[in-house]
Amino acid sequence: MNNLQQTARVGLFFLLGLALIWVTFETLNGGKILKDEGYAITAGFESLKELKQGDEVRMAGVRIGEVQSTRLAGRRAEAILRIDPMVTIKSDATASIVTAGLIGTNYIGIDLGTAGVPDLVPREKTRSPRGFFSRILPFLQPEPEPIAEIQTKTAADLNSIMAQIGALGEKLESSLGSLGTAFAGDGKNPGLIQKIDGLVTDNREKLTATMTNIREITDKVNKGEGTLGRLISDPKLHDELVATLNEIKAGATEAKGFIANAQSIIDHVKQGKGAIGTLVFDEKIGDDIRSSVATLRTISDKISRGEGTLGKLLNDDSLFRDTQAIMKKADRALDGFDDTGPITAVGVVYRGLF
Amino acid sequence: MPTPEAHPASSSDPAAAAPAAAQAVGVSIENLSKQFGTFEVLKNVTFAVEPEEIFVLMGPSGSGKSVLLKHIVGLELPTSGCVTVDGRDAAAEDTREHVRMALVFQSGALFNSLSVFDNLALYPREHRVANAAGIREKVMRALQILSLENAAQKFPSELSGGMKKRVAIARALVMEPQLMLYDEPTSELDPVMSATISEIIATLKDEYHVTSLVVSHDRELALNIAHRVGILMGGSLVVVGTPSELKASKDPRVAEFLNPKIDLKNPRFKKLET
Amino acid sequence: MNQLIKILEGIGSTLQLLVRSASYLPSLPRQFGRFVEQCYLIGYTTLPIVAILSFFIGSVLALQAGYSMQNFGAKQLIGALVGLSMARELGPVMVAILLAGRVGSAIAAELASMKVYQEIDALVTMNIPPARMLVMPRLVAVLVMVPVLAIIANLVGWFGGAIICSSTSFIGIEPTTYFATMRQNMEFKDVLNGLIKAEIFGFFVVLVCCNIGLNTRGGPREIGAAVTRAVVVSLILILVLDYFVTKALM
Ligand SMILES: Nc1ncnc2c1ncn2[C@@H]1O[C@H](COP(=O)(O)OP(=O)(O)O)[C@@H](O)[C@H]1O
Numbered sequence: 001m002n003n004l005q006q007t008a009r010v011g012l013f014f015l016l017g018l019a020l021i022w023v024t025f026e027t028l029n030g031g032k033i034l035k036d037e038g039y040a041i042t043a044g045f046e047s048l049k050e051l052k053q054g055d056e057v058r059m060a061g062v063r064i065g066e067v068q069s070t071r072l073a074g075r076r077a078e079a080i081l082r083i084d085p086m087v088t089i090k091s092d093a094t095a096s097i098v099t100a101g102l103i104g105t106n107y108i109g110i111d112l113g114t115a116g117v118p119d120l121v122p123r124e125k126t127r128s129p130r131g132f133f134s135r136i137l138p139f140l141q142p143e144p145e146p147i148a149e150i151q152t153k154t155a156a157d158l159n160s161i162m163a164q165i166g167a168l169g170e171k172l173e174s175s176l177g178s179l180g181t182a183f184a185g186d187g188k189n190p191g192l193i194q195k196i197d198g199l200v201t202d203n204r205e206k207l208t209a210t211m212t213n214i215r216e217i218t219d220k221v222n223k224g225e226g227t228l229g230r231l232i233s234d235p236k237l238h239d240e241l242v243a244t245l246n247e248i249k250a251g252a253t254e255a256k257g258f259i260a261n262a263q264s265i266i267d268h269v270k271q272g273k274g275a276i277g278t279l280v281f282d283e284k285i286g287d288d289i290r291s292s293v294a295t296l297r298t299i300s301d302k303i304s305r306g307e308g309t310l311g312k313l314l315n316d317d318s319l320f321r322d323t324q325a326i327m328k329k330a331d332r333a334l335d336g337f338d339d340t341g342p343i344t345a346v347g348v349v350y351r352g353l354f
Numbered sequence: 355m356p357t358p359e360a361h362p363a364s365s366s367d368p369a370a371a372a373p374a375a376a377q378a379v380g381v382s383i384e385n386l387s388k389q390f391g392t393f394e395v396l397k398n399v400t401f402a403v404e405p406e407e408i409f410v411l412m413g414p415s416g417s418g419k420s421v422l423l424k425h426i427v428g429l430e431l432p433t434s435g436c437v438t439v440d441g442r443d444a445a446a447e448d449t450r451e452h453v454r455m456a457l458v459f460q461s462g463a464l465f466n467s468l469s470v471f472d473n474l475a476l477y478p479r480e481h482r483v484a485n486a487a488g489i490r491e492k493v494m495r496a497l498q499i500l501s502l503e504n505a506a507q508k509f510p511s512e513l514s515g516g517m518k519k520r521v522a523i524a525r526a527l528v529m530e531p532q533l534m535l536y537d538e539p540t541s542e543l544d545p546v547m548s549a550t551i552s553e554i555i556a557t558l559k560d561e562y563h564v565t566s567l568v569v570s571h572d573r574e575l576a577l578n579i580a581h582r583v584g585i586l587m588g589g590s591l592v593v594v595g596t597p598s599e600l601k602a603s604k605d606p607r608v609a610e611f612l613n614p615k616i617d618l619k620n621p622r623f624k625k626l627e628t
Numbered sequence: 629m630n631q632l633i634k635i636l637e638g639i640g641s642t643l644q645l646l647v648r649s650a651s652y653l654p655s656l657p658r659q660f661g662r663f664v665e666q667c668y669l670i671g672y673t674t675l676p677i678v679a680i681l682s683f684f685i686g687s688v689l690a691l692q693a694g695y696s697m698q699n700f701g702a703k704q705l706i707g708a709l710v711g712l713s714m715a716r717e718l719g720p721v722m723v724a725i726l727l728a729g730r731v732g733s734a735i736a737a738e739l740a741s742m743k744v745y746q747e748i749d750a751l752v753t754m755n756i757p758p759a760r761m762l763v764m765p766r767l768v769a770v771l772v773m774v775p776v777l778a779i780i781a782n783l784v785g786w787f788g789g790a791i792i793c794s795s796t797s798f799i800g801i802e803p804t805t806y807f808a809t810m811r812q813n814m815e816f817k818d819v820l821n822g823l824i825k826a827e828i829f830g831f832f833v834v835l836v837c838c839n840i841g842l843n844t845r846g847g848p849r850e851i852g853a854a855v856t857r858a859v860v861v862s863l864i865l866i867l868v869l870d871y872f873v874t875k876a877l878m
């Protein structure tokens with residue numbers, strides 16, 4: 001083979017290599033080489049928790065950038081967020097660290113802010129022009145320096161919310177258990193007990209508790225004490241719960257991508273089967289809980305007043321059965337949430353519901 | 355004899371390629387000893403080769419002649435004593451930058467991956483002695499002198515032992531060195547070619563200034579072209595003198611070495627046995 | 629003790645050779661022909677075996693991952709697993725090992741025989757430093773060719789994995805899913821990381837093999853010994869360097 005041919009082959013070979021590297025780069029970095037990097041802002045938090053470099057930044061669920069770096073700044077932790085060019089953030093928008101997905105993927109969620117409020121960074125400053133060299137060699141491009149700071153809020157911690165829900169479940173359950181005691185003591189209609197499913201039977205011991213117990217509980221509920229009470233009397237807490245549950249919903253959606261089985265769980269949940277399904281997908285959850293509890297209160301009030309209400313209650317057994325079924329399932333699910341946290345949430349949902 | 359001007363062989367200075375202006379250099383060996391492990395190959399060898407002199411070094415095989423030559427080109431380092439070329443330590447690397455030396459290896463040491471032509475052209479190309487046409491002319495002339503024109507495109511593996519030797523000599527000639535070292539240039543050659551080589555060695559200094567140090571067993575060559583002859587035996591230089599002095603030498607070892615009698619009635623190997 | 633001294637001697641002479649060769653870099657344009665020839669030997673002729681090997685490594689990786697991950701229901705992540713493993717570890721290491729076996733051994737054999745048959749001595753007396761003519765063009769050639777080999781190894785390995793994933797019944801991942809998860813979980817940084825590793829391995833393999841070849845002493849028998857030593861030392865070096873380079877690039 002002559003030299004010219006050899007040189008040509010080597011040259012071609014080298015060019016092929018360069019082309020392949022280029023293609024790989026374009027594919028993996030989405031052609032970022034020709035786009036500009038946008039701008040950076042800081043977000044300060046008490047703790048970044050599991051947040052790390054490279055995590056997504058989303059606004060209303062849409063990816064708008066990523067966490068460029070994290071650092072300690074005095075007594076707080078700062079995340080530098082790189083935001084895509086031409087994306088503006090309202091100056092009253094707040095950022096929070098959100099846990100999504102089952103393996104603890106974190107992202108920074110930024111809300112839309114209020115319309116009409118000026119932008120945190122004016123639109124014309126959202127682009128970082130590239131120098132000639134960094135255009136050719138993108139690795140030379142320095143990361144954008146943060147030019148503004150976004151307000152932050154600490155998102156509700158899923159673990160503590162779950163603990164509260166668990167406690168709520170327990171309280172509801174013990175209330176119902178006490179009601180069961182009334183039925184058992186009465187004995188007028190033994191057929192009812194057979195209709196009530198396993199839980200009540202299992203809790204027969206609890207049924208021996210005194211009426212004082214239930215009076216105390218209902219009193220507390222009336223006075224707005226305890227989680228349940230607060231849940232009923234404090235709309236803000238309720239809103240938070242709904243927000244949290246919406247986050248669970250987002251997490252559950254994400255789960256699809258990871259565990260094939262999760263899809264069927266989610267379907268099940270979506271159909272409103274099981275307690276979590278109801279909790280997560282029923283917008284009117286608050287009303288339901290409130291009305292259930294209101295009914296409950298009426299019942300127990302009547303019981304405590306010693307009126308001959310047991311007969312009525314027996315007529316109303318469908319309400320009782322429904323409530324109890326829901327509570328039983330919710331309890332089983334929430335028990336799990338209580339000690340394992342969101343990491344295995346879907347697993348727990350699975351165990352709790354099926 | 356020190357040369358004041360910087361030497362052209364320096365690769366970092368390709369513009370200074372002017373071999374014609376080069377002066378011949380002298381070699382001086384003082385108390386040179388060399389040991390390989392515990393084996394003493396050279397013992398206190400001292401002699402000097404004057405510029406433009408033809409010095410023939412003779413000696414039985416295994417006496418350390420090749421090792422001595424390697425010391426002069428700096429491929430071996432002395433155990434003690436020193437070798438200087440043109441006043442510079444032969445062991446120093448920059449000596450080769452300043453003094454152009456060529457060694458015709460006993461084995462030829464041709465580049466097996468290069469054709470004969472490229473073997474010869476390597477030095478002038480690397481040191482940019484001339485342009486491509488000039489190099490070609492030089493190479494072809496050297497090949498012609500040694501009747502190798504037809505072998506130009508052959509590879510060393512396709513050559514006979516004698517041809518390899520001639521290519522090695524041709525390669526050294528192309529370098530136009532100031533100091534030419536031959537390691538047994540006429541062994542393996544037929545008598546006519548041996549005579550030709552002797553003529554080349556003798557007349558080379560007419561073309562340009564060159565000092566020649568020839569290691570050879572060839573009596574004809576030694577006694578006809580040498581200005582002086584040294585005989586190395588067992589690592590020591592036993593005698594240095596002009597060819598006529600040597601012929602007149604009374605030293606039995608020298609007489610025996612220069613004129614060994616083939617005595618079938620009383621062979622030497624039998625003497626060794628007794 | 630003697631062994632230790634030999635190792636230190638080897639490291640020292642290798643670094644010395646590196647410095648020397650680097651100092652001859654300016655003569656590269658004059659040695660363009662040699663450089664191209666070495667590129668041809670190191671890059672072009674090594675390509676087929678690199679392609680074959682990386683294809684099967686990618687396939688086996690996908691197969692093993694599919695087999696073990698089916699129990700966790702994480703099969704979808706095979707694309708990411710094959711992609712990252714090939715790019716960050718297996719691609720570069722495999723290219724380096726092939727270079728050691730195919731190119732390093734050839735270099736050691738060639739230089740050792742040149743040394744044994746006094747060709748190196750002849751070069752030295754001609755004032756042509758072996759580092760300039762024999763080592764520097766090879767080092768530059770390997771630097772130029774290794775990224776090409778490594779990126780081809782990556783791509784072929786990825787495709788090998790994709791083919792296995794879609795054609796094996798118990799895995800059954802479509803190429804679109806496979807590459808989608810790969811893209812989601814990988815960055816060019818990972819590929820670049822691998823290319824840098826391959827570059828470092830390839831460079832040191834060639835350097836070490838040159839040094840071992842040039843330092844051969846003795847007769848023709850030593851040529852074989854030099855080749856063996858060159859390959860063994862290269863392999864050890866690759867794996868030791870791998871640890872440190874991986875750590876340094878993290
Ligand atoms: N590199 C070496 N290592 C050990 N011994 C050597 C070496 N080179 C030469 N010798 C020994 O030195 C002696 C002289 O060798 P040499 O100079 O080649 O002989 P000659 O005079 O025939 O050219 C020989 O006995 C040889 O065995």
Ligand SMILES: [Mg+2]
Pocket residue numbers: 419420421460537
């Ligand atoms: Mg000899």
